[in-house]
Amino acid sequence: MSAQVKLSVNGSLVEVPAGASVAAAIAQLTTQFRRSVSGTHRAPLCGMGVCFECRVQVDGVAHVRACMTPVSEGMQVITDA
Amino acid sequence: MPDRYDVLVVGAGPAGLAAAQTAAAHGARVGLLDAQPRPGGQVWRHDVRHQAPRAAREAIAKLQGVDVLASHSVVAVESSALRVETAEGGRLISYGSLILATGARELLLPFPGWTLPGITGAGGLQALTKQGWPVAGKRVVIAGSGPLLLAAADTLRKHGAQVLGIYEQAPAASVHAFARQLRHWPARALQAIGLRVRLAGVPYRFGSFVRRAQGSDSVQRVDIDTPTGTQTVECDLLAVGYGLVPNTELAQLLGCAMDYLGPHPHVGVDRLLRTSMGGVYAAGEAGGIGGLAVARLEGAMAAHIATGHSVAAHALAPQRDRERRFGALLARHFALDPRLHALGDDSTMVCRCEDVTLGDLNGFTDARAAKLATRCGMGACQGRICGTALAELGRFPRSGARPPIFPARLATLAGLTTLPSDDAYRGS
Numbered sequence: 199m200s201a202q203v204k205l206s207v208n209g210s211l212v213e214v215p216a217g218a219s220v221a222a223a224i225a226q227l228t229t230q231f232r233r234s235v236s237g238t239h240r241a242p243l244c245g246m247g248v249c250f251e252c253r254v255q256v257d258g259v260a261h262v263r264a265c266m267t268p269v270s271e272g273m274q275v276i277t278d279a
Numbered sequence: 280m281p282d283r284y285d286v287l288v289v290g291a292g293p294a295g296l297a298a299a300q301t302a303a304a305h306g307a308r309v310g311l312l313d314a315q316p317r318p319g320g321q322v323w324r325h326d327v328r329h330q331a332p333r334a335a336r337e338a339i340a341k342l343q344g345v346d347v348l349a350s351h352s353v354v355a356v357e358s359s360a361l362r363v364e365t366a367e368g369g370r371l372i373s374y375g376s377l378i379l380a381t382g383a384r385e386l387l388l389p390f391p392g393w394t395l396p397g398i399t400g401a402g403g404l405q406a407l408t409k410q411g412w413p414v415a416g417k418r419v420v421i422a423g424s425g426p427l428l429l430a431a432a433d434t435l436r437k438h439g440a441q442v443l444g445i446y447e448q449a450p451a452a453s454v455h456a457f458a459r460q461l462r463h464w465p466a467r468a469l470q471a472i473g474l475r476v477r478l479a480g481v482p483y484r485f486g487s488f489v490r491r492a493q494g495s496d497s498v499q500r501v502d503i504d505t506p507t508g509t510q511t512v513e514c515d516l517l518a519v520g521y522g523l524v525p526n527t528e529l530a531q532l533l534g535c536a537m538d539y540l541g542p543h544p545h546v547g548v549d550r551l552l553r554t555s556m557g558g559v560y561a562a563g564e565a566g567g568i569g570g571l572a573v574a575r576l577e578g579a580m581a582a583h584i585a586t587g588h589s590v591a592a593h594a595l596a597p598q599r600d601r602e603r604r605f606g607a608l609l610a611r612h613f614a615l616d617p618r619l620h621a622l623g624d625d626s627t628m629v630c631r632c633e634d635v636t637l638g639d640l641n642g643f644t645d646a647r648a649a650k651l652a653t654r655c656g657m658g659a660c661q662g663r664i665c666g667t668a669l670a671e672l673g674r675f676p677r678s679g680a681r682p683p684i685f686p687a688r689l690a691t692l693a694g695l696t697t698l699p700s701d702d703a704y705r706g707s
Binding site for chain 1: 387394403
């Protein structure tokens with residue numbers, strides 16, 4: 199078992215193993231990552247950086263693919279759901 | 280980090296790893312680019328809880344002398360150079376030879392309810408799980424087609440998921456005929472037997488596919504068509520993937536000629552993996568779905584050729600040809616049931632980026648006209664999901680690649696030295 203990393207998702211503290219993705223950290227709290235242009239909730243589909251359904255705000259940067267981004271200590275993640 | 284490599288490899292999966300290692304062993308200065316943060320690609324993706332297979336660990340450990348350029352997304356091409364984006368900004372990396380090992384993605388087809396959270400690709404859920412997605416205790420339905428479904432189920436079970444069933448669209452007769460052929464491929468037969476033993480107790484149904492999914496905030500129920508009628512299964516997660524399609528966007532941008540087997544393009548190569556563009560080679564899934572063994576052999580072959588060692592490349596060709604035959608066997612026995620083309624109705628979303636339904640596209644016969652009228656394919660995924668699905672459904676082929684091939688920051692694009700003219704890409 200690897201070390202744990204603590205980060206914030208929508209203001210809540212989340213703890214996941216080092217090397218986990220931001221997507222995995224968000225999924226501890228919610229299955230809703232973003233809202234589509236017509237307002238429906240969306241979550242990761244492809245898991246490999248192709249579909250962009252998992253995009254969220256990470257440390258102030260918008261449209262970051264959560265599935266491709268490893269967590270880091272103290273990271274601030276905000277979903278649009 | 281230098282900005283010029285003798286051999287630049289795009290994609291750090293099995294093909295790219297073999298290519299980089301082989302080229303470095305010939306003394307070339309090698310760069311290995313990947314959009315993901317760690318090497319391994321999809322099949323050898325790092326698992327936060329379990330050790331990678333030995334072959335993967337060895338391939339990654341043998342990268343001495345290779346610059347591993349992780350989290351580097353290629354967004355555009357210039358003269359013998361690629362414009363890439365990293366978290367730190369844009370870079371231009373030039374090359375003597377370029378090896379495309381861009382791999383494949385899953386074929387995902389629209390069905391009623393498929394945009395609900397909790398519904399992913401089959402390989403998609405496997406990838407998410409390896410990176411810590413919480414699946415322990417979750418009830419999971421796995422559906423779609425091909426041996427990847429079994430591999431996904433195995434990973435999910437290792438991470439504590441309760442796999443309710445694996446639903447393969449190919450009919451039982453076809454899957455059994457495939458299994459009988461495995462006697463000619465002993466290593467694969469052993470692998471298949473190992474998977475079946477580990478998945479003992481998990482129902483594996485044939486001639487079955489997901490008809491629709493329902494739920495409020497996320498998926499809760501799935502209707503599955505089986506040869507004996509429709510079953511409704513309550514679940515927490517649905518993983519459904521209909522096989523793989525090659526990633527060809529970068530090759531198309533470079534001007535490489537495409538070949539088609541069915542509706543999806545793959546990079547056209549000769550027996551020694553040379554594309555139609557001088558100094559550009561394609562190895563592994565980019566040149567047609569062939570699997571792990573093909574990828575490793577072709578990665579090495581492409582690097583031999585790119586560094587002028589054609590005898591070594593020729594020596595691997597017969598083994599590669601044999602492994603490519605396995606890919607053809609898979610394609611034949613797991614061919615998609617035409618009923619899968621009619622799962623969606625007029626109200627089913629097809630372009631998930633711009634929320635365009637199948638009904639919105641009635642009457643359109645080409646991607647460009649559909650795009651102009653409905654925005655279909657104009658979102659962040661650039662038609663990778665909907666364009667591929669629409670091609671599979673027989674609506675119209677996906678339009679050609681245009682730069683940037685992934686959404687990029689303005690600062691990255693501002694660094695482009697050659698601005699592409701719109702005319703150069705019109706109609707392609």
